[in-house]
Amino acid sequence: MNPFFEPYGTPHDTVPFDRIRLEHFEEAFMEGIRRDNEQIEKTINNPERPTFDNTIINTEEDEGYYDLLSRVSTVFFNLLSAETNDEMDALAQKIQPILTQHANDVRLNPRLFDRIRQVHLHHRRLTPEEKMLLDNCYEGFVRSGALLDEQGKAKLRQLTEEASILSLQFSQNLLKENKAYQLHITHEEQLDGLPETAREAAALAAQEQQLQGWLFTLDFPSYSPFMTYSTQRELRKQLYMARNTVCTHENSENNLEICKRIVNLRREIAQLLGYKTYADYVLKRRMASNSRNVYRLLDNLIDAYKPAAVKEREELKSSLPQSLQKEGSMQPWDISFYTHKLQMKKYNLDQEMLRPYFELSNVIKGVFGLANRLYGITFKENKDIPVYHPDVKAYEVFDKDGSYLAVFYADFHPRKGKQGGAWMTEFQGQHKEIKNERLNIKNDKNVRPHVSVVMNLTKPTADKPALLTLGEVETFLHEFGHSLHGMFANTRFESLSGTNVWWDFVELPSQFMENYAVEKEFLRTFAFHYQTGEPIPDELINRIVKSRNFMAATACLRQVSLGLLDMAYYTKKDEFTDDIMKFEKQAWKKAILGKQLPNTCMTVQFSHIMAGGYAAGYYSYKWAEVLDADAFSVFKHNGIFDPTTAQRFRDEVLSKGGTEHPMTLYKRFRGGEPTIDALLKRNGIKQVAKNKK
Numbered sequence: 001m002n003p004f005f006e007p008y009g010t011p012h013d014t015v016p017f018d019r020i021r022l023e024h025f026e027e028a029f030m031e032g033i034r035r036d037n038e039q040i041e042k043t044i045n046n047p048e049r050p051t052f053d054n055t056i057i058n059t060e061e062d063e064g065y066y067d068l069l070s071r072v073s074t075v076f077f078n079l080l081s082a083e084t085n086d087e088m089d090a091l092a093q094k095i096q097p098i099l100t101q102h103a104n105d106v107r108l109n110p111r112l113f114d115r116i117r118q119v120h121l122h123h124r125r126l127t128p129e130e131k132m133l134l135d136n137c138y139e140g141f142v143r144s145g146a147l148l149d150e151q152g153k154a155k156l157r158q159l160t161e162e163a164s165i166l167s168l169q170f171s172q173n174l175l176k177e178n179k180a181y182q183l184h185i186t187h188e189e190q191l192d193g194l195p196e197t198a199r200e201a202a203a204l205a206a207q208e209q210q211l212q213g214w215l216f217t218l219d220f221p222s223y224s225p226f227m228t229y230s231t232q233r234e235l236r237k238q239l240y241m242a243r244n245t246v247c248t249h250e251n252s253e254n255n256l257e258i259c260k261r262i263v264n265l266r267r268e269i270a271q272l273l274g275y276k277t278y279a280d281y282v283l284k285r286r287m288a289s290n291s292r293n294v295y296r297l298l299d300n301l302i303d304a305y306k307p308a309a310v311k312e313r314e315e316l317k318s319s320l321p322q323s324l325q326k327e328g329s330m331q332p333w334d335i336s337f338y339t340h341k342l343q344m345k346k347y348n349l350d351q352e353m354l355r356p357y358f359e360l361s362n363v364i365k366g367v368f369g370l371a372n373r374l375y376g377i378t379f380k381e382n383k384d385i386p387v388y389h390p391d392v393k394a395y396e397v398f399d400k401d402g403s404y405l406a407v408f409y410a411d412f413h414p415r416k417g418k419q420g421g422a423w424m425t426e427f428q429g430q431h432k433e434i435k436n437e438r439l440n441i442k443n444d445k446n447v448r449p450h451v452s453v454v455m456n457l458t459k460p461t462a463d464k465p466a467l468l469t470l471g472e473v474e475t476f477l478h479e480f481g482h483s484l485h486g487m488f489a490n491t492r493f494e495s496l497s498g499t500n501v502w503w504d505f506v507e508l509p510s511q512f513m514e515n516y517a518v519e520k521e522f523l524r525t526f527a528f529h530y531q532t533g534e535p536i537p538d539e540l541i542n543r544i545v546k547s548r549n550f551m552a553a554t555a556c557l558r559q560v561s562l563g564l565l566d567m568a569y570y571t572k573k574d575e576f577t578d579d580i581m582k583f584e585k586q587a588w589k590k591a592i593l594g595k596q597l598p599n600t601c602m603t604v605q606f607s608h609i610m611a612g613g614y615a616a617g618y619y620s621y622k623w624a625e626v627l628d629a630d631a632f633s634v635f636k637h638n639g640i641f642d643p644t645t646a647q648r649f650r651d652e653v654l655s656k657g658g659t660e661h662p663m664t665l666y667k668r669f670r671g672g673e674p675t676i677d678a679l680l681k682r683n684g685i686k687q688v689a690k691n692k693k
Contacts, residue, residue: 004028017388032069050115084417100164107144129659163265167611173253177246186213193231195352200461219414221458227336240333247604255604278570282616287504308553347547351469359530360466366526374646376400406487409452413459422455424482431494451486453479474517481513488654497657503617505662507624515632549684561588566609566618630674
């Protein structure tokens with residue numbers, strides 16, 4: 001029996017990964033589409049007058065837990081990012097156009113849309129959540145082409161189907177290119193400068209491939225220490241160029257033309273739907289509202305941070321050895337190396353000093369303990385819950401009253417079939433089953449979520465457990481913040497629960513949690529030396545706090561530059577025909593202080609805006625940073641562990657999902673709109689931008 005066709009029979013009805021085989025997916029996809037079409041036919045052939053209950057709720061329930069297509073899609077595409085292989089990649093190429101065609105069939109069905117439009121015009125008195133669902137449903141159909149004529153619909157089908165295939169191809173090319181590169185070192189003197197943790201990890205990587213010596217890859221836990229510590233400048237250059245030229249080579253993984261076509265397809269889709277640009281289309285459903293507000297935010301940040309970033313760069317240049325200064329300027333592969341040396345000079349601090357205090361199991365206890373202290377929730381590992389890889393841990397989460405709250409999966413380390421970066425996802429979204437005889441639901445039930453965080457943290461070695469950097473601790477906190485948004489969801493409809501919010505609001509819960517990484521009271525709860533058990537010394541914590549804003553302005557400009565690049569692509573009104581590499585360097589020029597090398601390219605590996613849903617939305621990280629700094633300032637005032645403030649944050653933000661406008665939710669928590677002031681204060685920037693967000 002195909003596991004997707006029957007009750008899972010697992011703890012909390014979690015996905016039975018141990019029973020699912022590759023051949024089950026295609027069969028379940030096709031049966032799911034058949035059932036979907038069957039239910040749509042029942043809806044549009046219903047002789048009763050269209051109502052919110054027999055049309056909108058009917059559709060929402062079928063798109064939730066009981067929808068086979070949703071069930072199999074969730075599992076397949078989550079695994080495609082976290083645990084793929086050649087066979088899954090091939091199936092994705094086959095199934096993606098079928099799914100896109102089916103989605104178009106639903107959204108462009110005139111009879112179904114006619115019922116939805118009638119409900120939108122004439123409906124009973126609705127709760128705010130019901131009104132939001134109705135508006136989202138109606139807008140979703142309109143924004144998917146429901147108002148187009150038949151010629152327009154046919155054109156939209158063509159454009160969206162091509163775009164979905166190219167986005168998938170982009171991701172698959174990037175994964176293959178990243179995993180294909182290896183820097184194989186066989187002479188120990190070439191490891192000069194590298195800390196023991198980096199050497200051990202590289203030796204383990206070589207052993208895993210039955211090679212002698214040491215192996216370095218483009219995975220961040222391998223790449224970053226090499227660029228920071230290696231004294232071998234030519235090898236740093238080699239690694240840097242490998243990472244920054246992926247998907248630009250003359251091979252089947254080249255993404256240059258794919259990116260160009262994706263940008264043009266999205267522009268054509270937006271213009272077909274009546275918008276001047278793709279950014280106009282996207283920003284209509286964002287807090288920013290329009291591109292003017294996005295550019296105002298980015299320009300304000302440049303005005304506020306660029307003077308400080310210039311000073312940071314001049315200080316870095318002045319710290320360079322004379323031999324390098326004589327060359328004229330430092331190269332990009334020198335920046336991490338000499339930035340580290342400057343940090344050591346100013347603060348006597350680097351990541352390796354902190355690693356012994358950030359052993360992964362202790363970090364897990366610390367992060368879970370933080371959630372317990374703020375919200376009263378607890379985590380208990382349950383090894384009876386199936387997982388898709390031995391690296392993955394599954395936990396039951398219990399609320400402060402002891403009731404079951406969620407399932408939490410954590411996938412920690414890089415491996416061959418896993419995309420780089422870090423993200424949060426769900427295998428089951430929260431929603432409430434209301435008594436429904438058609439679906440054989442006899443009692444009201446709050447279906448709790450199954451959330452997952454996927455990361456690429458430092459792996460354990462033969463001699464040491466996984467010892468993290470402070471940056472990796474921040475990554476864990478970030479993704480955990482997203483997971484809290486999912487776990488605390490308490491809405492009626494799944495499409496409005498958890499992280500189903502506007503994209504420039506979704507980063508608030510995650511970036512908010514990062515604030516704790518440098519708080520002494522938090523570090524004191526888990527940062528113990530993995531060998532001696534000694535707590536991290538106060539003096540070391542003080543250095544962490546003092547160095548918090550080291551190169552903060554430079555880091556801000558980096559994020560702003562990516563936002564500018566994103567907006568440059570998606571505010572284009574005419575066909576994009578430029579050379580990608582040249583266009584990129586011009587697009588973000590005003591936020592770039594260093595040298596730009598002609599053959600490097602970010603666009604071809606910029607998954608967020610080409611395949612990850614952040615197109616015309618990358619500014620969201622800085623937008624949400626204003627929110628998170630403002631929100632954390634409330635905690636700083638009331639106490640960073642204050643349970644009353646935390647409960648209000650949970651009740652007004654984390655549990656509400658997308659049931660109301662995000663600014664309404666934020667103001668209910670904060671008591672007013674945010675300003676940029678808290679962010680400037682946190683980053684040590686003295687001047688305040690004239691125009692506040």
